[in-house]
Amino acid sequence: MTLSSFETFLTIAVIALGTLLTRVLPFVLFSDNKKSPAYINYLGKVLPYPVMGLLVVYCLKNVSLVQSPHGIPEAIAIICVVLLHLWKNNTLLSIGIGTAVYMVLVQGVF
Amino acid sequence: MEKQFKALKAAFPHTIPVMTGYLFLGVAFGILLTSKGYHFIWAIIMSLLIYAGSMQFVAVEILTSIFNPLNAFLITLMVNARHLFYGLSMLTKFRGTGKYKPYLIFGLTDETYSLLCSCEIPDDVDKNQFMFYTTLLNQTYWIVASAAGALLGSVFTFNTEGIDFVMTALFIVIFINQWKSQKNHTPALIGLGGSVLCLLLFGPDNFIIPSMILIIAALTIFKKSVEKGVE
Numbered sequence: 377m378t379l380s381s382f383e384t385f386l387t388i389a390v391i392a393l394g395t396l397l398t399r400v401l402p403f404v405l406f407s408d409n410k411k412s413p414a415y416i417n418y419l420g421k422v423l424p425y426p427v428m429g430l431l432v433v434y435c436l437k438n439v440s441l442v443q444s445p446h447g448i449p450e451a452i453a454i455i456c457v458v459l460l461h462l463w464k465n466n467t468l469l470s471i472g473i474g475t476a477v478y479m480v481l482v483q484g485v486f
Numbered sequence: 487m488e489k490q491f492k493a494l495k496a497a498f499p500h501t502i503p504v505m506t507g508y509l510f511l512g513v514a515f516g517i518l519l520t521s522k523g524y525h526f527i528w529a530i531i532m533s534l535l536i537y538a539g540s541m542q543f544v545a546v547e548i549l550t551s552i553f554n555p556l557n558a559f560l561i562t563l564m565v566n567a568r569h570l571f572y573g574l575s576m577l578t579k580f581r582g583t584g585k586y587k588p589y590l591i592f593g594l595t596d597e598t599y600s601l602l603c604s605c606e607i608p609d610d611v612d613k614n615q616f617m618f619y620t621t622l623l624n625q626t627y628w629i630v631a632s633a634a635g636a637l638l639g640s641v642f643t644f645n646t647e648g649i650d651f652v653m654t655a656l657f658i659v660i661f662i663n664q665w666k667s668q669k670n671h672t673p674a675l676i677g678l679g680g681s682v683l684c685l686l687l688f689g690p691d692n693f694i695i696p697s698m699i700l701i702i703a704a705l706t707i708f709k710k711s712v713e714k715g716v717e
Contacts, residue, residue: 383553384528390555391545392535394562395569399594402573403580403587412577419705420575422712424603425668426677426701427571428661430694431596433681434540434568435654437690449648457655461662467503474655475510479648 445486453478493615494623500605501623503656504597508539508627510652515542516635517644522550526636533632537625538595539653541565542632567695572599579603579617586618593621596653600660672712676704 379387406412412420439447457474464470516529532542544565548558572594579602580590594602598621607616638644665674684697705712 378550379553384524384549385531386555387549387553387558388528388532388535388545390559391541391548391562394559395536395538395541395566396592398563398566398569399573399591402570402577403591406574406577415706416574417578418709418713419702420577422673422705423571423575423701424600425664425673426680426705427568427575428600428657428664429674429677429679430568430681430697430701431657432654432661433678433685433697434694435650435657437685437693450651450654453651453655454658457658458662461659467656467659467663468506470659471503471506471652471655474658475649475652478651478655482648483645 449478449481449486452481489612490615493611494619496608496611497616497619497623500601501620501627503659504601504624505627507597507652507656508624509631510649511539512628512631513635513638514646514649515539515546516632516637517639517646518543518546518635519632520636520639521643522546524549524636526633526640529632529636530629533625533629537593537628538566539597539628543650564692564694567698568596569594571698572596575603583614583617586614590617590621593625595624597656598624600657604660604663670712670714672708673705676701676708680704 406416436447436450439450441447453474456477457470460473461467461470512533515533516526519529519532520526532545536542536545541562544561545558548561573591576590576594576599580587583590601620601624602617605620607613661674665671668674680700681693681697684693684700687693688696
Protein backbone atom coordinates (compact mmCIF):
# COMPACT_ATOMS: atom_id res chain seq x y z
CA MET A 377 0.00 0.00 0.00
CA THR A 378 1.77 3.14 -1.23
CA LEU A 379 -1.07 5.67 -0.90
CA SER A 380 -2.62 6.91 2.35
CA SER A 381 -6.14 5.68 3.18
CA PHE A 382 -7.60 9.02 2.15
CA GLU A 383 -5.72 9.02 -1.17
CA THR A 384 -6.80 5.43 -1.77
CA PHE A 385 -10.43 6.27 -1.14
CA LEU A 386 -10.27 9.36 -3.34
CA THR A 387 -8.69 7.37 -6.19
CA ILE A 388 -11.37 4.67 -5.88
CA ALA A 389 -14.10 7.33 -5.85
CA VAL A 390 -12.69 8.94 -9.00
CA ILE A 391 -12.52 5.56 -10.77
CA ALA A 392 -16.10 4.78 -9.68
CA LEU A 393 -17.24 8.18 -10.98
CA GLY A 394 -15.50 7.70 -14.34
CA THR A 395 -17.02 4.23 -14.70
CA LEU A 396 -20.50 5.53 -13.86
CA LEU A 397 -20.10 8.37 -16.36
CA THR A 398 -19.42 5.96 -19.24
CA ARG A 399 -22.51 3.96 -18.27
CA VAL A 400 -24.91 6.90 -17.75
CA LEU A 401 -23.95 9.10 -20.70
CA PRO A 402 -25.97 7.36 -23.47
CA PHE A 403 -29.10 7.43 -21.30
CA VAL A 404 -28.64 11.13 -20.56
CA LEU A 405 -28.07 12.01 -24.23
CA PHE A 406 -31.06 9.99 -25.42
CA SER A 407 -33.52 10.24 -22.55
CA ASP A 408 -36.94 8.55 -22.46
CA ASN A 409 -38.95 11.58 -23.52
CA LYS A 410 -36.84 12.20 -26.61
CA LYS A 411 -37.26 9.60 -29.32
CA SER A 412 -33.83 8.40 -30.38
CA PRO A 413 -33.10 8.71 -34.11
CA ALA A 414 -33.37 5.65 -36.39
CA TYR A 415 -29.60 5.66 -36.89
CA ILE A 416 -28.98 5.34 -33.13
CA ASN A 417 -31.55 2.51 -32.94
CA TYR A 418 -29.73 0.77 -35.77
CA LEU A 419 -26.40 1.06 -33.94
CA GLY A 420 -28.00 -0.17 -30.72
CA LYS A 421 -29.34 -3.22 -32.54
CA VAL A 422 -26.15 -4.28 -34.31
CA LEU A 423 -23.49 -3.18 -31.80
CA PRO A 424 -23.64 -6.28 -29.54
CA TYR A 425 -22.01 -8.36 -32.29
CA PRO A 426 -18.91 -6.27 -33.05
CA VAL A 427 -18.54 -5.39 -29.35
CA MET A 428 -18.08 -9.04 -28.42
CA GLY A 429 -15.31 -9.26 -31.02
CA LEU A 430 -13.73 -6.12 -29.56
CA LEU A 431 -13.90 -7.61 -26.06
CA VAL A 432 -12.18 -10.81 -27.14
CA VAL A 433 -9.38 -8.77 -28.72
CA TYR A 434 -9.27 -6.53 -25.62
CA CYS A 435 -8.68 -9.59 -23.41
CA LEU A 436 -5.82 -10.70 -25.65
CA LYS A 437 -4.28 -7.26 -26.19
CA ASN A 438 -1.10 -7.93 -24.23
CA VAL A 439 -0.29 -11.20 -25.99
CA SER A 440 2.95 -10.85 -27.95
CA LEU A 441 3.45 -12.96 -31.05
CA VAL A 442 7.07 -11.83 -31.30
CA GLN A 443 8.21 -12.62 -27.76
CA SER A 444 8.28 -16.13 -26.36
CA PRO A 445 5.91 -18.01 -25.93
CA HIS A 446 4.53 -16.31 -29.07
CA GLY A 447 0.90 -16.50 -27.97
CA ILE A 448 0.97 -20.29 -28.16
CA PRO A 449 -0.72 -20.88 -24.75
CA GLU A 450 -3.49 -18.45 -25.74
CA ALA A 451 -3.91 -20.10 -29.15
CA ILE A 452 -4.15 -23.60 -27.64
CA ALA A 453 -6.61 -22.49 -24.95
CA ILE A 454 -8.78 -20.61 -27.46
CA ILE A 455 -8.88 -23.63 -29.77
CA CYS A 456 -9.94 -25.75 -26.76
CA VAL A 457 -12.74 -23.33 -25.89
CA VAL A 458 -14.00 -23.08 -29.49
CA LEU A 459 -13.92 -26.83 -30.24
CA LEU A 460 -15.40 -27.76 -26.87
CA HIS A 461 -18.16 -25.21 -27.28
CA LEU A 462 -19.01 -26.27 -30.84
CA TRP A 463 -19.02 -29.89 -29.69
CA LYS A 464 -20.82 -29.80 -26.33
CA ASN A 465 -22.43 -26.33 -26.41
CA ASN A 466 -22.04 -26.11 -22.63
CA THR A 467 -20.94 -22.63 -21.53
CA LEU A 468 -19.62 -23.65 -18.10
CA LEU A 469 -17.68 -26.60 -19.48
CA SER A 470 -16.08 -24.55 -22.27
CA ILE A 471 -15.03 -21.77 -19.88
CA GLY A 472 -13.89 -24.08 -17.07
CA ILE A 473 -11.78 -26.45 -19.18
CA GLY A 474 -10.42 -23.61 -21.32
CA THR A 475 -9.23 -21.68 -18.25
CA ALA A 476 -7.78 -24.77 -16.60
CA VAL A 477 -5.85 -25.63 -19.79
CA TYR A 478 -4.54 -22.08 -19.98
CA MET A 479 -3.43 -21.99 -16.33
CA VAL A 480 -1.60 -25.31 -16.67
CA LEU A 481 0.09 -24.06 -19.85
CA VAL A 482 1.31 -20.73 -18.48
CA GLN A 483 2.30 -22.08 -15.07
CA GLY A 484 3.76 -25.43 -15.97
CA VAL A 485 4.62 -25.70 -19.65
CA PHE A 486 5.68 -22.32 -21.04
CA MET B 487 -43.45 -10.35 -3.25
CA GLU B 488 -44.29 -13.63 -4.95
CA LYS B 489 -43.83 -11.91 -8.29
CA GLN B 490 -40.41 -10.68 -7.17
CA PHE B 491 -39.38 -14.17 -6.16
CA LYS B 492 -40.56 -15.53 -9.49
CA ALA B 493 -38.39 -13.04 -11.36
CA LEU B 494 -35.42 -13.91 -9.14
CA LYS B 495 -35.96 -17.61 -9.81
CA ALA B 496 -36.22 -17.06 -13.56
CA ALA B 497 -33.10 -14.88 -13.62
CA PHE B 498 -30.86 -17.17 -11.57
CA PRO B 499 -30.16 -19.98 -14.12
CA HIS B 500 -29.14 -17.41 -16.74
CA THR B 501 -26.58 -15.93 -14.35
CA ILE B 502 -24.75 -19.21 -13.60
CA PRO B 503 -22.06 -18.76 -16.28
CA VAL B 504 -21.39 -15.24 -15.01
CA MET B 505 -21.38 -16.54 -11.44
CA THR B 506 -18.61 -18.98 -12.34
CA GLY B 507 -16.66 -16.32 -14.20
CA TYR B 508 -17.09 -13.78 -11.42
CA LEU B 509 -16.15 -16.30 -8.73
CA PHE B 510 -12.86 -17.05 -10.48
CA LEU B 511 -12.14 -13.46 -11.37
CA GLY B 512 -13.43 -11.87 -8.16
CA VAL B 513 -11.30 -14.23 -6.08
CA ALA B 514 -8.31 -13.44 -8.33
CA PHE B 515 -8.96 -9.71 -7.89
CA GLY B 516 -9.21 -10.01 -4.10
CA ILE B 517 -5.99 -12.02 -3.91
CA LEU B 518 -4.20 -9.53 -6.17
CA LEU B 519 -5.31 -6.51 -4.12
CA THR B 520 -4.33 -7.98 -0.75
CA SER B 521 -1.01 -9.17 -2.22
CA LYS B 522 -0.22 -5.43 -2.63
CA GLY B 523 -0.73 -4.92 1.10
CA TYR B 524 -4.35 -3.73 1.07
CA HIS B 525 -6.81 -4.65 3.84
CA PHE B 526 -9.62 -6.88 2.53
CA ILE B 527 -12.23 -4.20 3.22
CA TRP B 528 -10.85 -2.25 0.23
CA ALA B 529 -11.78 -5.11 -2.09
CA ILE B 530 -15.38 -4.91 -0.89
CA ILE B 531 -15.46 -1.10 -1.22
CA MET B 532 -14.14 -1.32 -4.79
CA SER B 533 -16.53 -4.06 -5.87
CA LEU B 534 -19.42 -2.15 -4.32
CA LEU B 535 -18.63 1.29 -5.78
CA ILE B 536 -16.70 0.68 -9.01
CA TYR B 537 -18.13 -2.69 -10.06
CA ALA B 538 -16.24 -3.10 -13.33
CA GLY B 539 -14.15 -6.25 -13.59
CA SER B 540 -11.29 -5.33 -15.87
CA MET B 541 -11.20 -1.75 -14.51
CA GLN B 542 -10.67 -3.03 -10.97
CA PHE B 543 -7.60 -4.95 -12.12
CA VAL B 544 -6.34 -1.75 -13.74
CA ALA B 545 -7.25 0.07 -10.50
CA VAL B 546 -4.85 -2.16 -8.58
CA GLU B 547 -2.10 -0.91 -10.89
CA ILE B 548 -3.22 2.70 -10.36
CA LEU B 549 -3.35 2.31 -6.58
CA THR B 550 0.18 0.95 -6.45
CA SER B 551 1.66 3.93 -8.35
CA ILE B 552 1.80 7.61 -7.34
CA PHE B 553 -1.32 9.57 -6.31
CA ASN B 554 -2.78 11.17 -9.45
CA PRO B 555 -6.62 11.36 -9.50
CA LEU B 556 -6.83 13.10 -12.90
CA ASN B 557 -4.74 10.38 -14.50
CA ALA B 558 -6.89 7.74 -12.78
CA PHE B 559 -10.02 9.42 -14.16
CA LEU B 560 -8.70 9.53 -17.74
CA ILE B 561 -7.54 5.91 -17.68
CA THR B 562 -11.00 4.94 -16.40
CA LEU B 563 -12.70 6.73 -19.31
CA MET B 564 -10.40 4.99 -21.80
CA VAL B 565 -10.77 1.50 -20.38
CA ASN B 566 -14.52 1.84 -19.91
CA ALA B 567 -15.35 3.69 -23.12
CA ARG B 568 -16.94 0.50 -24.44
CA HIS B 569 -19.76 1.02 -21.90
CA LEU B 570 -21.03 3.80 -24.18
CA PHE B 571 -21.87 1.05 -26.68
CA TYR B 572 -23.72 -0.99 -24.09
CA GLY B 573 -25.79 2.03 -23.11
CA LEU B 574 -26.64 2.75 -26.73
CA SER B 575 -27.87 -0.76 -27.36
CA MET B 576 -29.85 -0.82 -24.09
CA LEU B 577 -31.70 2.47 -24.67
CA THR B 578 -34.84 0.69 -25.87
CA LYS B 579 -34.64 -2.23 -23.47
CA PHE B 580 -34.27 -0.03 -20.38
CA ARG B 581 -37.07 2.30 -21.48
CA GLY B 582 -39.88 2.31 -18.93
CA THR B 583 -37.95 0.35 -16.31
CA GLY B 584 -38.84 3.07 -13.78
CA LYS B 585 -37.33 2.71 -10.32
CA TYR B 586 -35.01 -0.09 -11.48
CA LYS B 587 -33.37 2.03 -14.16
CA PRO B 588 -30.62 3.76 -12.10
CA TYR B 589 -29.34 0.44 -10.78
CA LEU B 590 -29.63 -1.27 -14.21
CA ILE B 591 -27.44 1.48 -15.65
CA PHE B 592 -24.96 1.42 -12.74
CA GLY B 593 -24.60 -2.38 -12.97
CA LEU B 594 -24.20 -2.64 -16.74
CA THR B 595 -20.93 -4.59 -16.80
CA ASP B 596 -19.62 -6.53 -19.81
CA GLU B 597 -21.12 -9.74 -18.47
CA THR B 598 -24.46 -8.30 -17.36
CA TYR B 599 -24.76 -6.60 -20.73
CA SER B 600 -24.04 -9.84 -22.56
CA LEU B 601 -26.74 -11.62 -20.54
CA LEU B 602 -29.34 -8.87 -20.91
CA CYS B 603 -28.92 -8.59 -24.67
CA SER B 604 -28.94 -12.33 -25.29
CA CYS B 605 -31.34 -14.02 -22.85
CA GLU B 606 -35.00 -14.63 -23.52
CA ILE B 607 -37.26 -13.51 -20.72
CA PRO B 608 -40.23 -15.84 -20.05
CA ASP B 609 -43.60 -14.26 -20.83
CA ASP B 610 -45.01 -14.71 -17.34
CA VAL B 611 -42.11 -12.91 -15.66
CA ASP B 612 -41.89 -9.14 -15.16
CA LYS B 613 -39.22 -7.96 -17.61
CA ASN B 614 -37.99 -5.13 -15.38
CA GLN B 615 -37.67 -7.32 -12.31
CA PHE B 616 -35.92 -10.02 -14.34
CA MET B 617 -33.30 -7.55 -15.55
CA PHE B 618 -32.97 -6.08 -12.05
CA TYR B 619 -32.35 -9.46 -10.42
CA THR B 620 -29.91 -10.49 -13.15
CA THR B 621 -27.90 -7.34 -12.42
CA LEU B 622 -28.21 -7.69 -8.63
CA LEU B 623 -27.23 -11.38 -8.62
CA ASN B 624 -24.18 -10.61 -10.76
CA GLN B 625 -22.97 -7.84 -8.46
CA THR B 626 -23.60 -10.03 -5.42
CA TYR B 627 -21.38 -12.77 -6.89
CA TRP B 628 -18.73 -10.19 -7.64
CA ILE B 629 -18.71 -8.68 -4.14
CA VAL B 630 -18.79 -12.04 -2.37
CA ALA B 631 -16.02 -13.43 -4.60
CA SER B 632 -13.73 -10.43 -4.22
CA ALA B 633 -14.25 -10.44 -0.44
CA ALA B 634 -13.50 -14.18 -0.32
CA GLY B 635 -10.41 -13.74 -2.48
CA ALA B 636 -9.19 -10.85 -0.34
CA LEU B 637 -9.68 -12.89 2.86
CA LEU B 638 -7.89 -15.89 1.35
CA GLY B 639 -5.14 -13.64 0.00
CA SER B 640 -4.49 -12.15 3.43
CA VAL B 641 -3.93 -15.67 4.81
CA PHE B 642 -2.36 -17.75 2.01
CA THR B 643 -0.32 -17.19 -1.14
CA PHE B 644 -1.52 -18.64 -4.46
CA ASN B 645 -0.31 -19.12 -7.98
CA THR B 646 -3.22 -17.56 -9.84
CA GLU B 647 -1.27 -16.90 -13.04
CA GLY B 648 -3.54 -17.33 -16.02
CA ILE B 649 -6.81 -17.18 -14.07
CA ASP B 650 -7.86 -14.05 -15.95
CA PHE B 651 -8.34 -16.23 -19.04
CA VAL B 652 -11.78 -17.00 -17.61
CA MET B 653 -13.04 -13.67 -18.99
CA THR B 654 -11.50 -14.32 -22.42
CA ALA B 655 -13.19 -17.72 -22.51
CA LEU B 656 -16.52 -16.22 -21.50
CA PHE B 657 -16.41 -13.63 -24.29
CA ILE B 658 -15.36 -16.24 -26.86
CA VAL B 659 -18.29 -18.44 -25.88
CA ILE B 660 -20.72 -15.52 -26.18
CA PHE B 661 -19.16 -14.63 -29.52
CA ILE B 662 -19.78 -18.19 -30.78
CA ASN B 663 -23.37 -18.17 -29.48
CA GLN B 664 -24.04 -14.86 -31.24
CA TRP B 665 -22.38 -16.16 -34.41
CA LYS B 666 -24.67 -19.19 -34.45
CA SER B 667 -27.78 -17.05 -33.83
CA GLN B 668 -27.16 -14.78 -36.84
CA LYS B 669 -27.11 -15.40 -40.57
CA ASN B 670 -25.26 -12.18 -41.35
CA HIS B 671 -21.77 -12.22 -39.83
CA THR B 672 -20.69 -8.81 -41.14
CA PRO B 673 -21.10 -7.01 -37.74
CA ALA B 674 -19.14 -9.70 -35.86
CA LEU B 675 -16.38 -9.66 -38.46
CA ILE B 676 -16.25 -5.85 -38.41
CA GLY B 677 -15.72 -6.01 -34.65
CA LEU B 678 -13.04 -8.65 -34.76
CA GLY B 679 -11.19 -7.32 -37.81
CA GLY B 680 -11.44 -3.65 -36.84
CA SER B 681 -10.15 -4.32 -33.31
CA VAL B 682 -7.23 -6.43 -34.50
CA LEU B 683 -6.32 -3.78 -37.07
CA CYS B 684 -6.42 -0.97 -34.46
CA LEU B 685 -4.45 -3.11 -31.98
CA LEU B 686 -1.70 -3.53 -34.57
CA LEU B 687 -1.77 0.17 -35.50
CA PHE B 688 -2.14 1.83 -32.09
CA GLY B 689 -0.82 -0.76 -29.62
CA PRO B 690 -2.46 -2.36 -26.56
CA ASP B 691 -2.83 0.85 -24.51
CA ASN B 692 -4.50 3.05 -27.12
CA PHE B 693 -6.52 0.85 -29.44
CA ILE B 694 -9.98 0.84 -27.82
CA ILE B 695 -11.19 4.29 -28.87
CA PRO B 696 -9.87 3.99 -32.48
CA SER B 697 -11.55 0.55 -32.64
CA MET B 698 -14.85 2.04 -31.51
CA ILE B 699 -14.61 4.78 -34.13
CA LEU B 700 -13.71 2.29 -36.84
CA ILE B 701 -16.57 -0.05 -35.85
CA ILE B 702 -19.11 2.80 -35.94
CA ALA B 703 -17.73 4.01 -39.29
CA ALA B 704 -17.85 0.52 -40.83
CA LEU B 705 -21.37 -0.12 -39.52
CA THR B 706 -22.45 3.20 -41.01
CA ILE B 707 -20.82 2.57 -44.41
CA PHE B 708 -22.18 -0.98 -44.66
CA LYS B 709 -25.56 -0.14 -43.08
CA LYS B 710 -27.59 -1.45 -46.03
CA SER B 711 -25.94 -4.86 -46.19
CA VAL B 712 -25.72 -5.17 -42.39
CA GLU B 713 -29.43 -4.49 -41.91
CA LYS B 714 -30.20 -7.49 -44.07
CA GLY B 715 -30.29 -10.54 -41.87
CA VAL B 716 -29.68 -8.94 -38.47
CA GLU B 717 -32.57 -9.75 -36.16
